[in-house]
Amino acid sequence: MRTFCLLLLVCGGVASAAPSAWRVEGVERIVAMSDVHGAYAAMVRTLQNAAVLDADDAWSGGAAHLVIAGDLLDRGPDSRAAMDLLMRLEGEAAAAGGRVHVLLGNHEAMNLMGDLRYVSPEEYAAFAPDETAPDREAAFAAWAAREAAGDEGAARVRFDTAYPPGYFAHRRAFVADGAYGRWLLTKPVIVVLDRTAFVHAGLSPLVTRDGLDGVNAMVGDLAGYVRARGDLERAGLLLPTDDIDVLMQAADRATAPAQPVDAALAVVAAFADSDLNAPDGPLWYRGNVHCGELVEEGRLGEALAAIGADRVVIGHTPTPNRQVLQRIDGRVVEVDTGMLASHYGGRGHALVIEGDSLRVVSEESAESLAVAEHPRDVGPRPAGLAAAADLERLLEKGKLGAVTEDAEGRSVVTVGDGETSVQAVFRPRASRDADPELAAYRLDRWLELDMVPVTVAREVDGKHGSLQYLPPGVVNEGQRTASGQGASAYCPLVDQVQAMYVFDTLIYNEGRTRDRILYDPDGWQLMLVGHDRAFAPRKGRPAYLAKAPMIVTDGWREALSALDEAALEKALGDALGKRQRQALLARRDELLDEAGQAGQGG
Numbered sequence: 001m002r003t004f005c006l007l008l009l010v011c012g013g014v015a016s017a018a019p020s021a022w023r024v025e026g027v028e029r030i031v032a033m034s035d036v037h038g039a040y041a042a043m044v045r046t047l048q049n050a051a052v053l054d055a056d057d058a059w060s061g062g063a064a065h066l067v068i069a070g071d072l073l074d075r076g077p078d079s080r081a082a083m084d085l086l087m088r089l090e091g092e093a094a095a096a097g098g099r100v101h102v103l104l105g106n107h108e109a110m111n112l113m114g115d116l117r118y119v120s121p122e123e124y125a126a127f128a129p130d131e132t133a134p135d136r137e138a139a140f141a142a143w144a145a146r147e148a149a150g151d152e153g154a155a156r157v158r159f160d161t162a163y164p165p166g167y168f169a170h171r172r173a174f175v176a177d178g179a180y181g182r183w184l185l186t187k188p189v190i191v192v193l194d195r196t197a198f199v200h201a202g203l204s205p206l207v208t209r210d211g212l213d214g215v216n217a218m219v220g221d222l223a224g225y226v227r228a229r230g231d232l233e234r235a236g237l238l239l240p241t242d243d244i245d246v247l248m249q250a251a252d253r254a255t256a257p258a259q260p261v262d263a264a265l266a267v268v269a270a271f272a273d274s275d276l277n278a279p280d281g282p283l284w285y286r287g288n289v290h291c292g293e294l295v296e297e298g299r300l301g302e303a304l305a306a307i308g309a310d311r312v313v314i315g316h317t318p319t320p321n322r323q324v325l326q327r328i329d330g331r332v333v334e335v336d337t338g339m340l341a342s343h344y345g346g347r348g349h350a351l352v353i354e355g356d357s358l359r360v361v362s363e364e365s366a367e368s369l370a371v372a373e374h375p376r377d378v379g380p381r382p383a384g385l386a387a388a389a390d391l392e393r394l395l396e397k398g399k400l401g402a403v404t405e406d407a408e409g410r411s412v413v414t415v416g417d418g419e420t421s422v423q424a425v426f427r428p429r430a431s432r433d434a435d436p437e438l439a440a441y442r443l444d445r446w447l448e449l450d451m452v453p454v455t456v457a458r459e460v461d462g463k464h465g466s467l468q469y470l471p472p473g474v475v476n477e478g479q480r481t482a483s484g485q486g487a488s489a490y491c492p493l494v495d496q497v498q499a500m501y502v503f504d505t506l507i508y509n510e511g512r513t514r515d516r517i518l519y520d521p522d523g524w525q526l527m528l529v530g531h532d533r534a535f536a537p538r539k540g541r542p543a544y545l546a547k548a549p550m551i552v553t554d555g556w557r558e559a560l561s562a563l564d565e566a567a568l569e570k571a572l573g574d575a576l577g578k579r580q581r582q583a584l585l586a587r588r589d590e591l592l593d594e595a596g597q598a599g600q601g602g
Contacts, residue, residue: 034069034315038076046348059092070105070200077122124166290490292450322346379471433577489524552595
């Protein structure tokens with residue numbers, strides 16, 4: 001079936017953009033943005049401030065390359081205007097020696113597939129002038145016959161509500177030979193300009209496996225699916241009102257299916273397994289943003305090497321402070337700043353790359369802004385506390401409320417500064433030499449594991465100990481398991497759990513239980529708490545990990561190899577005694593030896 005899809009690709013899918021179009025050398029100036037989501041006015045203002053559009057919305061960028069990293073569509077009102085502008089700019093830029101690169105995002109793919117959950121009424125309305133009364137009448141008749149709709153007046157109300165004016169013209173525009181379907185199916189998933197890659201969601205191990213050409217060839221699967229859907233509509237097995245789920249039921253309605261229909265159904269079935277739709281596919285993967293650096297940096301490096309790039313610019317995940325951010329030593333640049341203000345509360349921003357220089361302009365000003373560092377964000381937190389240092393400062397200096405005991409037996413205290421307040425868990429210091437919870441946080445920060453919530457030393461009710469931020473709305477591992485959730489974690493759970501295993505071995509944590517593994521249900525980020533039984537001066541593994549698989553990745557090897565007595569004393573000297581630090585280094589050596597013997601990779 002993949003052969004059939006690739007034949008479709010050659011016959012008219014993304015093959016119209018030759019592989020050389022996916023890699024360009026010698027680009028002097030690049031302007032990049034993502035996730036317009038119908039915010040046409042914000043997009044235009046931003047591009048004008050980036051000096052690629054003039055006051056009349058014509059191309060003024062000369063030889064610059066403009067990259068739109070996906071998600072022009074859905075949620076906002078003016079998606080069609082955004083596409084029309086970019087279609088025009090492609091020609092104008094080329095005539096001036098420049099280039100416009102529009103990449104597929106997950107929302108472009110969804111519209112092409114017929115997954116219209118996020119299409120706004122205003123988007124449909126933009127197509128209403130293209131839709132005739134006979135169009136709607138024919139669609140209503142077919143829908144009513146299928147649904148056995150009953151009373152015609154009530155049926156028409158339901159029909160018009162579900163399929164507002166413009167719906168059917170919108171669907172026609174996104175079929176394989178429609179004005180926008182034909183255009184989008186020529187677009188790649190990844191481009192590399194000089195040594196910078198651009199992709200909608202992120203670079204996963206799937207990109208390492210398939211490379212630049214292999215990933216872009218996935219658009220052939222999408223093109224085959226869109227054509228097959230059209231074949232099924234023409235065969236009367238599918239209506240324009242049918243969503244993607246109905247496709248899998250289409251065979252049941254075939255009375256005497258002919259061979260072309262069988263072929264179309266087979267293409268549809270195969271597309272369900274396409275890597276383009278996978279959670280770790282380039283349109284959906286969020287690990288570049290949501291996995292801790294220690295977990296992600298090794299495989300990111302492999303993916304970048306596989307496509308000949310040094311860094312990647314991504315969208316898809318709105319940045320926490322709605323600024324353009326970078327992480328993992330600048331190898332990931334995040335440009336989704338929530339441009340559709342009515343939905344995401346952000347503003348338009350564009351990344352400008354000129355040689356080795358990176359800067360940002362906004363829809364409000366052409367004045368250059370810096371690319372900021374992505375804040376460490378273990379657990380959701382109030383606005384204004386994005387940086388770990390800000391939350392540390394509040395926990396250290398804020399006014400303490402009364403200490404209460406929660407349902408799990410923890411001592412919880414409210415800490416505030418008059419404007420913002422958070423809850424924190426207080427644990428008395430274990431001994432004069434050791435504060436295990438504080439030591440776990442400090443070591444987490446040093447390793448860049450990003451799993452232990454912000455923790456500070458603080459005296460509460462005359463007792464010395466630690467205050468650890470308690471993120472709101474978290475669930476523990478027992479609750480997650482009982483709910484059956486977590487499969488859609490932004491950072492794959494198996495990777496997070498493996499990192500926990502290595503960390504708990506390093507600190508010899510004998511107290512890890514389900515209630516000491518917390519998650520933020522919005523993305524299923526794993527958080528580690530309750531380290532009062534950690535850092536024992538022993539070798540080997542804690543009992544719960546005696547038979548657990550221990551995968552020490554290249555990232556872990558590098559971090560562990562850099563850990564020495566001087567680094568430990570500087571980071572943990574006031575939270576961990578010398579004997580405990582020496583035992584930790586001995587366990588570090590055991591982990592490295594075990595990894596070397598197993599020959600495990602990153």
